[in-house]
Amino acid sequence: MRALTVLADSVHQTLKRAQRRWLSADFEEMRLREHWLEPDPGAPFGERTFSVAPPVEAIETVVVFKADEIGDAVYALPALRQLREHYAKAHITLVSSPIARPVYERAGLVDEIVTYKPNGWRAHVPFRHGLRRALGKRTFDLAVYLRTYRATFREFRGIDAGALLHPLDPRMRSSSVLRAPVSLWVDRRAHMAIQLLEVVGCVTGRRADWSDVVFPQFAWTEEDRAALREVFGSEDGRSYVVLHPFAKDETRRYPADYWQALLDLLDAEFDVTWVSVGGSEDGALPQRQNLVQAQGRLSLGQTGYLLSRASAFIGNLSGPAHWSAALGVPTVTLMSGHSLPNEWAPLGTTLALRADVPCAPCHRRTCPVYGLACLTSLTPERVAPEISAFLQSRLPAR
Numbered sequence: 001m002r003a004l005t006v007l008a009d010s011v012h013q014t015l016k017r018a019q020r021r022w023l024s025a026d027f028e029e030m031r032l033r034e035h036w037l038e039p040d041p042g043a044p045f046g047e048r049t050f051s052v053a054p055p056v057e058a059i060e061t062v063v064v065f066k067a068d069e070i071g072d073a074v075y076a077l078p079a080l081r082q083l084r085e086h087y088a089k090a091h092i093t094l095v096s097s098p099i100a101r102p103v104y105e106r107a108g109l110v111d112e113i114v115t116y117k118p119n120g121w122r123a124h125v126p127f128r129h130g131l132r133r134a135l136g137k138r139t140f141d142l143a144v145y146l147r148t149y150r151a152t153f154r155e156f157r158g159i160d161a162g163a164l165l166h167p168l169d170p171r172m173r174s175s176s177v178l179r180a181p182v183s184l185w186v187d188r189r190a191h192m193a194i195q196l197l198e199v200v201g202c203v204t205g206r207r208a209d210w211s212d213v214v215f216p217q218f219a220w221t222e223e224d225r226a227a228l229r230e231v232f233g234s235e236d237g238r239s240y241v242v243l244h245p246f247a248k249d250e251t252r253r254y255p256a257d258y259w260q261a262l263l264d265l266l267d268a269e270f271d272v273t274w275v276s277v278g279g280s281e282d283g284a285l286p287q288r289q290n291l292v293q294a295q296g297r298l299s300l301g302q303t304g305y306l307l308s309r310a311s312a313f314i315g316n317l318s319g320p321a322h323w324s325a326a327l328g329v330p331t332v333t334l335m336s337g338h339s340l341p342n343e344w345a346p347l348g349t350t351l352a353l354r355a356d357v358p359c360a361p362c363h364r365r366t367c368p369v370y371g372l373a374c375l376t377s378l379t380p381e382r383v384a385p386e387i388s389a390f391l392q393s394r395l396p397a398r
Contacts, residue, residue, distance in 0.1 A: 002366070005365060005366055006366045006368050009364055009365045009366045009368075010368065013363075013364060019171070023170045023171065026170035027170060027185055030168065030170070030181075030185055031185065031186060031187075034181065034186065051205060052177050052178065053178060053202060053203040053205070054141070054142070054162075054163055054203075056086065056087060058141065059087050059090050059141045059142050060089070060090055060091065060141055061090060061091050061093070061138075061139075061140045061141050061142075062083065062087055062090050062091070062092045062093065062140060062141065062142045062143075062144065063092075063093045063094075063095065063135065063140045063142070063143045063144070063159060063161065064080065064083065064092065064093070064094045064095065064110070064143075064144045064146050065095045065131075065143065065144065065145050065146060065147070065152070065155075065156045065159070066094060066095065066096060066100075066146045066147065067095055067096060067097040067116050067117070067118050067152060068097055068100060068147065069097070069099065069100060069319055070099060070100050070103060070300070070318075070319025070320070070322070070323060071317075071318065071319045071321075071322040071323075071344075072100070072147075072192070073096070073097075073100035073103040073104060073319075074103060074215075074319070074322040074323050074326050075191075075192045075193040075196060075322065075347075076146055076196055077103075077107050077109065077215050077216060077326070078193055078196070078197055078212055078213045078214055078215065079146060079193075079196040079197050079199065079200045080092075080094070080104075080107070080109040080110065080146075081109055081214060081216060082197065082200050082201075082204050082206065082212065083109075083144070083200050083203075083204070084109050084110070086200075086203065086204045087142075090141075091111050091112070092109075092110045092111050092112070093110065093111065093112045093113075093114060093135075093140070094110040094112070094113050094114070095114050095116050095131065095134070095135070096113050096114070096115060096116070097115070097116070097117060097118075098115050098117060099300070101113055101115055102299070102300040102301045102304070103300070103304070103323065105301075106218040106219050106220065106221075106224075106301065106304065107216045107218060108216065108219055109216060114134050114135060115134070116130065116131055116134045117130075118130075118151070118152045118155060130155075131155045131156070131158060131159070132158055132159075135159065137160075138160070139160045139161065139162070140159065140160070140161040140162070141161065141162050141163065142161060142162065142163050142164075142165060142203070143156065143159045143161035143163070143164050143165065144165045144166075144199070144200065144203075145164070145165065145166035145167070145172070145199075146196055146199055146200070147167075148167055148169075148182055148184045148192070148195050148196070148199070150169065150171040150172050153166070153171070153172050157174055163176065163178055164176040164178060165178040165179075165180065165199065165200075165202055165203060166178070166179060166180070166199070167179065167180050167181075167182040167184065167199055168180060168181045168182065169182070169184070169185065178202055178203065179202070180198055180199045180200075180201060180202035181198070182195050182198045182199060183195060183198060188342075189340060189342065189343050190208075190342070190343070191213075191342060191343055191344075191345075191347070192343055192344060193213045193347060194208050194209075194210075194212075194213070195343075197212050197213070213347060215326040215327075218304065218308070218327070220301070220304070220305045220308070221301060223299070223301065223302065224299075224301040224302050224304065224305040225305055226302065227298055227302035227303070227305045227306040228305075228306070228309065230294070230297060230298060230302065231275055231292055231294050231297075231298075231306065232292070238273060239272050239273070239311045239395065239396055240272060240273040240274070240275050240292075240310055240311060241270075241272050241273070241274055241275070241310060241311055241312045241313065241314060241391075241395065242275050242276075242277055242306060242307055242310045242312075242313045242314075242315075242320070242324065242329075243259070243274055243275065243276040243277070243313075243314055243315055244276070244277055244278060244313070244314075244315030244316060244318055244320040244321065245258075245259045245276065245278075245285065245315060245316065246278040246279070246282040246283075246295075246316070246318070247316045247317075247318060248365075249338070249364075249365040249366070250365070250366055250367065250372065251336050251337070251338045251362065251364055251365060251366065251367050251372065251374070251375075252316050252317060252318070252336050252338055253316065253375075254316070254334065254375060256283070256285055256286060257286070258380060259285060260285070260286045260288075261380040262380040262383070262384060262387075263288065263291070264380075265380055265381070265384035266384060266387065266388065267290070267398070268398065269388045269392075269397065269398060270388075270391065270395040270396065270397060270398055271395075271396050271397065271398040272290070272311065272395055272396065273290050273291075273292060274288070274290060274291045274292070275291075275292045275294055275306065275310075276291065276292070276293050276294060276295060277294050277295065277298065277303050277306065277320060278294075278295040278296070279295065279296060280295065280296030281296075282295045282296070283295075294306075303320065304323055304327070307320065307323055307324045307327055307329060308327045308329070310324070310329050311329075311330075311394060311395055312329060312330045312331070312332070312391050312394055312395060313325075313329050313330070313331045313332065314331075314332045314334075314387065315332075315333065315334070316333070316334055316336075317333050317334070317335050317336070317338070317339060317344060317345075317346075321333045321346050322346050322347075324346065325346030325347055325348035325349070325350050326346075326347065326348060327348075328348060328349065329348075329349075330349045330350070330351075330390070330391065330394050331346050331348060331349065331350040331351070332350070332351045332353070332387050332390060332391070333345065333346055333350065333351070333352045333353070334353055334354075334378060334383065335352050335353065335354040336354070336360075336372075336374045336375050337354070337355070337357050337359055337360030337361060337362055337373075337374030338360075338361060338362060338363060338364065338374075339361050339363070340360075340361045341354060351386065351387070351390045353378060353383050353386055353387075354374070354378070355373070355374050355375075355377035355378050357370070357373050357374045357377065359373070359374070360374055
């Protein structure tokens with residue numbers, strides 16, 4: 001099974017490299033254009049720039065396409081907040097993946113959520129266009145592609161809308177003039193939350209910076225608040241730390257005995273209860289006296305509420321890590337070489353620990369050559385002192 005995964009991952013990476021070479025001239029022109037359009041203060045002529053975005057009063061219906069994972073949903077919230085403020089009187093419909101829908105429901109930034117699971121290759125067959133069926137025979141004034149990757153762009157382009165807004169990218173071709181220059185293709189990539197703010201900035205007219213990364217207050221349901229009773233049997237307000245040691249890809253996943261050794265070291269410093277969260281497909285961790293295993297027992301909304309009440313969070317780079325940081329919880333993330341920290345590290349009171357390996361970022365699901373050096377280098381003995389120092393003022397000492 002792993003051999004097939006490695007083969008599929010290798011083919012995917014080869015196709016990505018071929019695409020980059022094929023479009024290298026287009027990307028280089030985009031980089032140059034950024035400098036060509038810079039105003040020259042010494043030029044002997046005046047210059048004014050006019051926005052091409054439609055006037056606010058002309059937009060009554062907006063659809064936002066964001067069918068992604070939990071972490072992507074968390075970083076879409078600041079951009080959705082700006083859209084909500086800019087089009088305060090418009091009806092905003094969000095296209096969300098089923099797994100991320102609870103995040104958006106508790107954020108309360110849109111008027112309607114349509115659940116949609118991307119069809120992959122079937123999206124290229126017109127009569128099987130699932131997105132068109134999900135939205136019905138509706139026409140929107142504005143459709144926003146709130147993604148920076150083109151995997152589902154052809155599906156988005158089939159939305160019946162008066163104007164399309166999407167990133168300026170050689171891989172995303174349409175007749176729309178609303179194409180946002182996103183820092184994805186410049187020399188230094190910005191954080192995903194900033195990239196998505198740059199997309200909506202094409203219509204809001206705001207230049208994105210860190211002050212715009214504001215997460216909403218989440219509205220928890222009574223079912224969500226039952227999480228503490230489900231985990232502990234009561235709501236006694238004890239101090240606990242949430243763990244999320246699971247990941248789908250081997251390039252982000254540490255073995256169970258790694259976490260056992262790490263908790264042994266941290267237990268010598270802190271007197272807390274550990275609570276592990278995950279899906280029903282995630283395996284069990286080795287049993288410990290102060291470890292409560294909640295894998296598969298909580299809904300996503302309940303997991304979010306459990307995170308919001310935690311003293312801290314420790315885990316892999318994953319959806320729970322991003323949501324934990326957005327909730328203001330001190331968050332420790334063990335980052336592999338899969339992703340760039342300045343693009344994907346959780347935002348808030350956070351500590352990202354990673355090994356400086358030359359193959360990072362790889363964006364691969366498997367590691368066929370380097371033996372997962374980015375993971376094996378971060379031994380429990382190396383990271384435990386860093387985690388202890390970060391959490392020292394936030395957890396009860398033993």
